[in-house]
Amino acid sequence: MTQYLAASFSVLFPGLAFVLGLLASMYLFAEWVRYHRRPHFSLYWALALFLMYWFQVPVILSNLGKTIVQSEFNFFFAITFPITFVALVFIYLGVLDAIKFQMRPITKLLFGAWVISALIFFVQQFIVQDGVIQNHVLPLVGNIAFYGPIRTLIILTLVFWLRNTKNKALYGILGALAIIGESVIGLVRNFLIIKNVIQYPPEFWYIVLSGLDIFFILQTASIILLVAGFTLFTKVRKEQHN
Numbered sequence: 001m002t003q004y005l006a007a008s009f010s011v012l013f014p015g016l017a018f019v020l021g022l023l024a025s026m027y028l029f030a031e032w033v034r035y036h037r038r039p040h041f042s043l044y045w046a047l048a049l050f051l052m053y054w055f056q057v058p059v060i061l062s063n064l065g066k067t068i069v070q071s072e073f074n075f076f077f078a079i080t081f082p083i084t085f086v087a088l089v090f091i092y093l094g095v096l097d098a099i100k101f102q103m104r105p106i107t108k109l110l111f112g113a114w115v116i117s118a119l120i121f122f123v124q125q126f127i128v129q130d131g132v133i134q135n136h137v138l139p140l141v142g143n144i145a146f147y148g149p150i151r152t153l154i155i156l157t158l159v160f161w162l163r164n165t166k167n168k169a170l171y172g173i174l175g176a177l178a179i180i181g182e183s184v185i186g187l188v189r190n191f192l193i194i195k196n197v198i199q200y201p202p203e204f205w206y207i208v209l210s211g212l213d214i215f216f217i218l219q220t221a222s223i224i225l226l227v228a229g230f231t232l233f234t235k236v237r238k239e240q241h242n
Contacts, residue, residue, distance in 0.1 A: 017216070017223045018053045024227040025049035031234055039237050044094030045230045051087040053223070081142075082122035088150045088186075089115055091226075095154055095179065098172075098233045099161045118146040139197045139205065143190040151183040151190070175232030182225035185218050192218075 028046035032038070096103065103111065125138045158176045162168070192215055197205045209215065 017220045020220075020223050020227060021049045021053045024223075024230065028230060028234065035237075039097060039234075041094035041097040042230075042234055042237075044090045044097065045226075048087040048090035048094065049223075049226065049230075051083045051090070053219075081138075082119055085118055085122065085146055085150070088147065088154075091179075092150060092154050092157070094230075095157055098175075098237075099157070099165070101157065101161070114149075121146070135202050136198050138202075139193055143194055147190050148187060151186045154183045155180050169236045171232040171236045175229040175236070178225045178229030178232065182222045182229065185222045185225070189215055189218050189222070 025046045025048075028042045028049065032042035032046060035042075037043070095101075121141065125142070158180050162173065162176055192212065193209065196212055197208050200208050
């Protein structure tokens with residue numbers, strides 16, 4: 001019975017995150033089209049939710065009983081991991097648009113260079129090496145230098161907005177808190193990846209991750225918070241539009 005429940009949860013949580021992300025993505029995209037391709041953050045966040053959870057597909061299939069050969073998904077992982085980072089960048093750009101924050105030209109240049117360096121890193125780690133992880137550089141550098149910082153940027157930007165902007169709408173405040181909560185949970189997931197993956201040979205990273213139930217439970221909480229935060233900010237813009 002315990003094993004059955006564990007197997008059910010291992011399918012339920014990744015599947016729920018994946019489906020909820022896609023549905024919310026379609027909703028935000030429809031809202032963006034409905035309001036004459038405004039606001040931009042709806043499009044950014046729709047793209048983010050669409051891109052963010054594809055890497056879970058092999059995990060879902062495996063937990064449904066399908067035999068997964070990791071080498072057969074090397075190219076899939078080679079594409080989805082940098083795409084997940086791009087999704088986080090879209091979330092950040094959406095946050096900037098939602099709170100009407102303009103980066104200075106030099107900041108834009110530095111941010112763009114950092115994003116490009118991240119993509120180069122992921123391409124080198126995955127695509128050039130045919131998706132085979134040969135050492136622990138990816139989980140360490142990927143999480144510490146890229147995934148962690150982009151989530152920290154999201155948190156700091158929204159905290160700054162909450163502390164320094166007057167006359168904020170209640171839905172905007174709640175939306176910001178939800179997105180901050182997701183980013184905090186995301187940082188916890190980054191820590192869990194580092195902590196668990198580096199304990200085993202690098203080629204076993206997929207097996208370790210797919211068996212980490214708490215990771216997918218937290219991920220489901222993350223997607224719920226993201227959807228709530230994005231929807232609340234969209235509601236604020238609707239009220240302003242009306």
